Amino acid sequence: xxxxxxxxxxxxxxxxxxxxxxxxxxxxxxxxxxxxxxxxxxxxxxxxxxxxxxxxxxxxxxxxxxxxxxxxxxxxxxxxxxxxxxxxxxxxxxxxxxxxxxxxxxxxxxxxxxxxxxxxxxxxxxxxxxxxxxxxxxxxxxxxxxxxxxxxxxxxxxxxxxxxxxxxxxxxxxxxxxxxxxxxxxxxxxxxxxxxxxxxxxxxxxxxxx
Numbered sequence: 001x002x003x004x005x006x007x008x009x010x011x012x013x014x015x016x017x018x019x020x021x022x023x024x025x026x027x028x029x030x031x032x033x034x035x036x037x038x039x040x041x042x043x044x045x046x047x048x049x050x051x052x053x054x055x056x057x058x059x060x061x062x063x064x065x066x067x068x069x070x071x072x073x074x075x076x077x078x079x080x081x082x083x084x085x086x087x088x089x090x091x092x093x094x095x096x097x098x099x100x101x102x103x104x105x106x107x108x109x110x111x112x113x114x115x116x117x118x119x120x121x122x123x124x125x126x127x128x129x130x131x132x133x134x135x136x137x138x139x140x141x142x143x144x145x146x147x148x149x150x151x152x153x154x155x156x157x158x159x160x161x162x163x164x165x166x167x168x169x170x171x172x173x174x175x176x177x178x179x180x181x182x183x184x185x186x187x188x189x190x191x192x193x194x195x196x197x198x199x200x201x202x203x204x205x206x207x208x209x210x
Contacts, residue, residue: 004124007138010145017120031121036082123179
């Protein structure tokens with residue numbers, strides 16, 4: 001069974017997806033972390049992640065793995081390195097490179113074979129797993145998402161700067177040539193702006209029949 005969750009940055013989808021996977025005993029995949037790991041690898045190899053040709057060459061040969069909800073790059077667990085201001089700056093334009101999306105989507109589908117999985121991202125419900133058994137879209141206001149990111153304490157940016165970067169990321173995600181962020185009319189939609197993590201979790205569990 002595949003449970004696919006999409007939504008903009010800061011909507012709570014990563015936290016909810018991880019909790020669902022843990023509670024249901026499913027494999028958890030954060031698709032955004034795969035793009036972030038490729039961006040990290042590019043920077044480590046003095047490649048501008050916005051350079052489509054060189055970034056694609058790197059993505060094709062990079063040893064990228066997902067083990068127990070953690071991303072490994074060349075055998076190194078890099079999850080703790082993926083949510084920095086620098087990676088934030090490069091991951092969105094890199095993820096807009098269509099051939100790189102194909103590389104990542106193929107990897108996610110390969111991981112999913114034969115597994116019960118909760119996967120989240122921007123186009124999981126529309127492109128990667130349009131026939132998933134359960135498809136959800138989690139949304140929230142820009143202000144709510146900015147406050148959440150600021151409260152995580154992982155960014156050195158001010159609250160206003162975080163809000164600005166989220167709005168810029170939204171524009172990139174909504175206008176990608178392929179895999180853009182959009183709401184399929186048949187997905188289950190939740191606005192999480194005024195909901196706690198527990199409340200969102202309970203709402204999704206109510207919809208899932210195992």
